[in-house]
Amino acid sequence: MVQRFEGRVAVITGGSSGIGLATARRLASEGAKVVIGDISAETGKAAADEVGGLFVQADVTDADQVEALFQTTVDTFGSVDVAFNNAGISPPEDDSILTTGIDAWEKVQKVNLTSVYLCCKAVLPHMQRQGKGSIINTASFVAVMGAATSQISYTASKGGVLAMSRELGVQFARENIRVNALCPGPVNTPLLKELFAKDPERAARRLVHVPVGRFAEPEEIAAAVAFLASDDASFITASQFLVDGGISGAYVTPL
Numbered sequence: 182m183v184q185r186f187e188g189r190v191a192v193i194t195g196g197s198s199g200i201g202l203a204t205a206r207r208l209a210s211e212g213a214k215v216v217i218g219d220i221s222a223e224t225g226k227a228a229a230d231e232v233g234g235l236f237v238q239a240d241v242t243d244a245d246q247v248e249a250l251f252q253t254t255v256d257t258f259g260s261v262d263v264a265f266n267n268a269g270i271s272p273p274e275d276d277s278i279l280t281t282g283i284d285a286w287e288k289v290q291k292v293n294l295t296s297v298y299l300c301c302k303a304v305l306p307h308m309q310r311q312g313k314g315s316i317i318n319t320a321s322f323v324a325v326m327g328a329a330t331s332q333i334s335y336t337a338s339k340g341g342v343l344a345m346s347r348e349l350g351v352q353f354a355r356e357n358i359r360v361n362a363l364c365p366g367p368v369n370t371p372l373l374k375e376l377f378a379k380d381p382e383r384a385a386r387r388l389v390h391v392p393v394g395r396f397a398e399p400e401e402i403a404a405a406v407a408f409l410a411s412d413d414a415s416f417i418t419a420s421q422f423l424v425d426g427g428i429s430g431a432y433v434t435p436l
């Protein structure tokens with residue numbers, strides 16, 4: 182494995198599961214010191230131990246805890262070169278606008294969008310001081326496409342992440358800090374598997390839109406994060422980086 186992150190430090194929020202965990206493994210395998218920031222102590226500690234990194238318990242909706250996550254990282258390892266702001270939720274009570282209450286709306290906005298604001302706000306001064314850094318914020322393909330199977334607050338939150346990342350990418354471009362929005366298509370995570378095992382029709386209705394004919398594996402998303410985080414992506418900033426098996430480009434898909 183190439184060692185693109187030798188001597189570099191990466192913070193991954195939501196790093197104890199799914200896309201975040203796959204990315205922790207990938208960045209560590211390429212030489213990064215990995216800091217897992219997650220609300221879940223048990224899985225977070227296990228993930229950090231597995232990749233020889235550090236676990237910092239943090240609720241990404243809490244400004245003080247987010248500050249402490251990045252400060253602890255810098256105090257422990259001396260820098261923060263990569264911030265993968267990835268923690269997010271998609272609870273079942275977030276559904277059609279007609280049935281989604283204000284509590285569900287606000288909870289999703291806080292965990293998915295306010296968290297990215299807090300993480301970027303906390304990490305940028307460290308990166309400015311260092312004179313370099315790469316921030317990757319997890320949005321989604323639903324930030325660029327509409328779904329009749331709505332999760333209204335989730336979609337709106339990811340649209341916000343996309344717009345915020347673009348603006349930060351532009352604002353900090355001349356300070357050698359890159360900011361990109363990662364837009365994954367549907368990924369084969371335990372949650373998605375469980376949902377579709379219970380309801381195969383629901384899976385089929387979605388799969389028909391995917392030109393490659395399957396959902397992504399978390400490792401395929403992690404590979405894209407590693408690329409965006411590395412110097413290989415040195416001219417890529419303020420982008421909406423779609424890793425979606427062609428969904429957003431498709432009109433008619435293959436049989």
Ligand SMILES: NC(=O)c1ccc[n+]([C@@H]2O[C@H](COP(=O)([O-])OP(=O)(O)OC[C@H]3O[C@@H](n4cnc5c(N)ncnc54)[C@H](O)[C@@H]3O)[C@@H](O)[C@H]2O)c1
Nearest residue numbers: 195197198199200219220240241267268269321365367368
């Ligand atoms: N799975 C998909 O199909 C898919 C597609 C597009 C985008 N995404 C996005 O990718 C990101 C990761 O998704 P995943 O499928 O790997 O999810 P996951 O549920 O497997 O992992 C999410 C992680 O975030 C942590 N987390 C939740 N709330 C938190 C909080 N308040 N503070 C700190 N940590 C918290 C959880 O403990 C968990 O470790 C999310 O932002 C999600 O919206 C997922």
